[in-house]
Amino acid sequence: MTLQEIEQVVFAEIGRVGTAKELEEIQHTYLGRKGHLTGILRGLSELSLEEKRDVGEKSNVLRGRIETALKDRLGELKEKQEERFFDITFPGKKVVVGHLNPLTLILKEIEDIFISFGFSVVEGPEVETEFNNFDALNIPANHPAREMWDTFWLKRGNQKSERLLLRTHTSPVQIRYMLTHEPPFRIIVPGTTYRYEATDARHEMQFTQVEGLVVGEDVTLANFKAVIEAFFIRLFAQKVEIRLRPGYFPFVEPGVEVDATCPRCKKKGCELCKFSGWLELGGAGMVHPNVFDAVKYNPKNVQGFAFGIGAERFAMIKYGIPDIRLFRSGDLRFIRQF
Amino acid sequence: MKFSINWLKDYVDISLSSQELADVVSLHSLEVEGVEVKGDDAYLDVALLPNRFPDAANYVGFAREIGAVTGGDFKADHFFKKGKKLNTTTNFSVHIEKGxxxxxxxxxxxxxxxxxxxxxxxxxxxxxxxxxxxNNIVDATNYVMLELGQPLHAFDYERLDKGIIVRRARDKERMTTLDNRDVELTGEDVVIADHKEVLAIAGVKGGRAAEITNTTKTILLEAANFDPDRVVRTTRRIGFTTDAFQRFKYGIDPNMTEIALRRVAELIQKIGGGKVGGFVDAYPNKVASKVLAFSAKHYEKLVGEPITLKEARDIFRKLQWDVKKATKEILWVEVPTWRRDVERFEDVVEEVVRLYGYDTLKSKTLSRVSLHARRDDQLHYTRKIKERMAGFGFDEMCSYSFIPQAWNEVCDENTLVQLENPVSAEYYYLRPTLILPLFRALESNVKFFSDIKMFEVGNVFSREKNNEDIVERTKLAGMLTREKGGDHLFYECKGTVNELFHTLGVDQVEYRAREEVWCGVLIQSRSADIYVSGVRVGCLGVVSPRWLERFDVVHDVVAFELDLNSLLPLTEGERRFVAFSKYPEVVRDISFVVGQEVRISEIEKIIGETSSSILVAIDLFDMFEGERLGEGKKSLSFHLIFRSDQKTLTGEEVTGEFGKIITALQERFDIEVR
Known part of the structure; x- marks a missing residue:
């Protein structure tokens, strides 16, 4: 057969076959060791140099086309075989993945927002000295304000050594940080804290706080308002209004309570905000000069704000968790939902 | 404290509804936690924190605050006006022993x-x-306490022996309280006494000795100011408190005593008749009001919003603070002694900003970019670990830091950190390991799930032996259980740990037999210490059936714990790329029977020592035991992978190397090649 003859019949033949075996036969007939096209290539030696080049090239092109046509046809035949009943509604195979505790999820969100504001994340120990947890924060011994923090105290063999406790807030890290760093800085301190109190759906003896501290020459309360506003808007992914009210925390002056408009009902009033339209979200204020004194900063040269928010509370609001005790319940039926 | 609005109206004009009043007070002054309507009256439940208890935990003080925030007229000024001088010529005496x-x-x-x-x-x-x-006298004293915040006490004057002495109690001195409690006192307690006996515990409770009775004709009204610390210590010791104590605890303006006495005398005359007699006043160190400077410039620097002196002056007027002196930039204000919480400029700023209104404060962006931000490595790695563990199918636990008292049997009690005031025996010690709380969580979940993998990252606590110091470390622990777990579970857990190490860029990992029993929960013969670069970083092992039985856990449980404080400094952080070899690898398999107790690590060690650098990997792909092999034997199959970076290896080279390895294994372990 000549090249033209092969070209005229082979593609039609390929189009007609119905099985893979027939395709193999065609391959054998044309491209096999004794095949038609192979024969033409073998006969090249008898041709002139010019003809050799011409026929050789054409044969190779044709060989390529035949190979492609064979593969395409084989693919078509295989696809046809797949055209039987197939139930796409059969359940997907379960992939086993673990779940992060919603506390971890909310902390990551909170931390990432503050990191994007240029804050550093700083941590500190959960076992603290009485000095760092209270005295240095302008809460001297016997001050009635100490009653605001019901405290777990640790047993020590030697009565004379300094009393240790489980920190009642992450604020002592303010002291640790300022004693070892110079302003200006902006930090947040996430961490576990403890209160000696009865637990219920809204109260825990162990919970997670995120403390913020920004100190510089001219950091103002108005700056705090901007930071906390931007934070809430990012966290709730919607416009929220901020409201500051007078509050009392001995380590700040002025001290404020921070409320935000309820992100669930948008100020209309719902169960979550107890129909007030507002949620209490934390405490804050301008760092008390006595705190700067305690860390050997000169209160005449520096000022700043501090704030504290509860991580569980945000997780409860964002993820609709009704009971704060669920976070540490260890219940997989809870954790596997996140 | 709950305030009746009708009663408040005696002292201040209120035109707002109770809810409106509650809102405006909350925004500018004190948090109103609730409004309760009762008949034609309504009550505000006001949260009084220690700073404002002294001045606002009484009707007149709170009414003054309402006047300041609403602009309503304050009508109780007359209490504070200097009245007719009281008669001080009396032969009655008061002596204070310790000032x-x-x-x-x-x-x-x-x-x-x-x-x-x-x-x-x-x-x-x-x-x-x-x-x-x-009765009318006692009621009058209590009424004035609610009205002005000054606790008062009435004694039957005719039953007093000579005068009043404020002194320390003698050790073991006793007093019977008005409500018939017999109290034993110590030299640390301050008492009111006459020349014979104790009449009252200072700042806490009166006694029976000079109690008002139906036949009382002449009374001594007491208004005093006691040291809060001492009063607090006494109540702590005797174990009960009173309304009067609550007020002394937070401190009271000492200038209130005379004001309260005049008021109560006026009231008693109205409801019980009688004549006002002599007045005795022991007040050695008179407390005067402070004058503080208020600078508008400094105010703006702190708050971030300007204020005019005129506006500030208006606020001071609302507070009833007098401006003593003024310049263009500064006002000198006299802070009344009832505001014991206002001590410095920042306190004055708070008064101004809250009354001016936080709602007028505009947000101002923190402008400059902070260049001090840096990566917190601990946070970075902790997140990476948590996400990877979840990827491995482990659920994240957050446990309490406390473990039950009964669990001290599996711990070394000398190293446990104990609470002075545990909430219960269930939450008694601080956890020395995360494995115990994880086990507790596992135990509570096995009734719902049979296939459990969980982990926790958290802090653990221990006391160093013979040492006071408490050591706090951050750990990662994991635990898994499954039906038909078997030995495989251990290796699955080990594989997880290895993959985690890979994530962290840790390569030099070694598992060694445990040297000491640890924590009683893991079986020693089925647990390993984990070393990285020669440093012990944790352990891995099978939880003891004794422990499983006790908690009715029926399937095998395996756990591991890593000390992140030790491990993280050993991590590489980022992995480095290693170029691929251009030459093909040659795989030779070897299967042999060997004694059951020969460890894989020993075999790998011999293979590694024997072969040259062309052996690049050893991979155990099969192991079995069985009768066919004979007692105490196991069969092992390894892929040995050979490759050179310089050339394609020839068959002879690989065979030579392979032969050397077999010989070495035969000599060392008496293996039988299959």
């Missing part, structure tokens, strides 16, 4: 009073204030 125990002691005598029931209006008001009516 620091009692800042002031004022006494006022009244004669010819008639003891009887209180009028209905008084009874009703006391009830509104949560107090029980006793």
């Amino acid at each position: 620091e125990d009692c800042m002031r002691y004022s006494g006022l005598l009244m004669s010819g009073v008639e003891i009887k029931d209180s009028p209905v209006w008084l009874k009703e008001r006391l009830e509104a204030g949560g107090l029980r009516s006793i």
Whole structure:
């Protein structure tokens, strides 16, 4: 057969076959060791140099086309075989993945927002000295304000050594940080804290706080308002209004309570905000000069704000968790939902 | 404290509804936690924190605050006006033994009073204030305490022996309280006594000795100011408190005693008759008001919003603070002694900003970019670990840091950190390991799930032996259980740990047999210490069936724990790329039978020592035991992978190397090649 003859019949033949075996036969007939096209290539030696080049090239092109046509046809035949009943509604195979505790999820969100504001994340120990947890924060011994923090105290063999406790807030890290760093800085301190109190759906003896501290020459309360506003808007992914009210925390002056408009009902009033339209979200204020004194900063040269928010509370609001005790319940039926 | 709005109206004009009043007070002054309507009256439940308790935990003080925030007229000024001078010529005496125990002691005598029931209006008001009516005299003192915040006490003057002495109790001295409690006192307690016996525990409770009775005619009214610390210590020791104590605890303006005595005398005359007699006042160190400077410039620097001196002056007027002196930039304001919380400029700023209104404060962006931000490595790695563990199918636990008292049997009690005040025996010690709380969580979940993998990252606590120091470390622990777990579970857990190490860029990992029993929960023969670069970083092992039995856990449980404080400094952080070899690898398999107790690590060690650098990997792909092999034997199959970076290896080279390895294994372990 000549090249033209092969070209005229082979593609039609390929189009007609119905099985893979027939395709193999065609391959054998044309491209096999004794095949038609192979024969033409073998006969090249008898041709002139010019003809050799011409026929050789054409044969190779044709060989390529035949190979492609064979593969395409084989693919078509295989696809046809797949055209039987197939139930796409059969359940997907379960992939086993673990779940992060919603506390971890909310902390990551909170931390990432503050990191994007240029804050550093700083941590500190959960076992603290009485000095760092209270005295240095302008809460001297016997001050009635100490009653605001019901405290777990640790047993020590030697009565004379300094009393240790489980920190009642992450604020002592303010002291640790300022004693070892110079302003200006902006930090947040996430961490576990403890209160000696009865637990219920809204109260825990162990919970997670995120403390913020920004100190510089001219950091103002108005700056705090901007930071906390931007934070809430990012966290709730919607416009929220901020409201500051007078509050009392001995380590700040002025001290404020921070409320935000309820992100669930948008100020209309719902169960979550107890129909007030507002949620209490934390405490804050301008760092008390006595705190700067305690860390050997000169209160005449520096000022700043501090704030504290509860991580569980945000997780409860964002993820609709009704009971704060669920976070540490260890219940997989809870954790596997996140 | 709950305030009746009708009663408040005696002292301040209120035109707002109770809810409106609650809102405006919350925004500018004190948090109103609730409004309760009762008949034609409404009550505000006000949260009084320690800073404002001294001045605002009484009707007149709170009314003054309402006047400041609403602009309503304050109508109780007359209490504070200097009245007619009291008669101080009396032969009655007051002696304060220790000045620091009692800042002031004022006494006022009244004669010819008639003891009887209180009028209905008084009874009703006391009830509104949560107090029980006793008789007109006692009720009058309690009423004035609610009204002005100054606790008062009335003694039967005729039953007093000579004068009043404020002194320390003698050790083991006793007193019977008005409510018939027998209290034993110590030299640390301050008491009010006459020359014979104790009449009252200072700042806490009166005694039976000079109690008002139906036949009392002449009374001594006491208004005093005691050292809060000492009063607190006494109540702590004797174990009960009173309404009066709550007020002394937070401190009271010592200038209130005379004001309160004049007021109560006026009231008693109205409801019990009698005549005002002599006034005795022991007040050695008079407390005067402070004058503080208020600078508008400094205010703006702190708050971030300007204010004019005119506006500030207006706010001081609302607070009833006098401006003593003014310049273009500064106002000198006199802070009344009832505001004990206002001590410095920042305190004055708070008064101004809250009354001016936080709502007028505009947000101002923190402008400059902070260049001090840096990566917190601990946070970075902790997140990476948590996400990877979840990827491995482990659920994240957050446990309490406390473990039950009963669990001290599996721990070394000398190293456990104990609470002084545990909430219960269930939450008694601080956890020395995360494995125990994880096990507790596992135990509570096995009734719902049979296939459990969980982990936790958290801090653990221990006491160093013979040392006071408490050591706090951050750990990662994991635990898994499954039906038909078997030995495989251990290796699955080990594989997880290895993959985690890979994530962290840790390569030099070694598992060694445990040297000491640890924590009683893992079986020693089935647990390993984990070393990285020669440093012990954790352990891995099978939880003891004894422990499983106790908690009715039926399937095998394997756990591991890593000390992140030790591990993280050993991590590489980022992995480095290693170029691929251009030459093909040659795989030779070897299968042999060997004694059951020969460890894989020993075999790998011999293979590694014997072969040259062309052996790049050893991979155990099969192991089995069985009767066919004979008692105490196991069969192992390895892929040995050979490759060179310089050339394609020839068959002879690989065969030579392979032969050397087999010989070495035969010599060392008496293996039988299959």
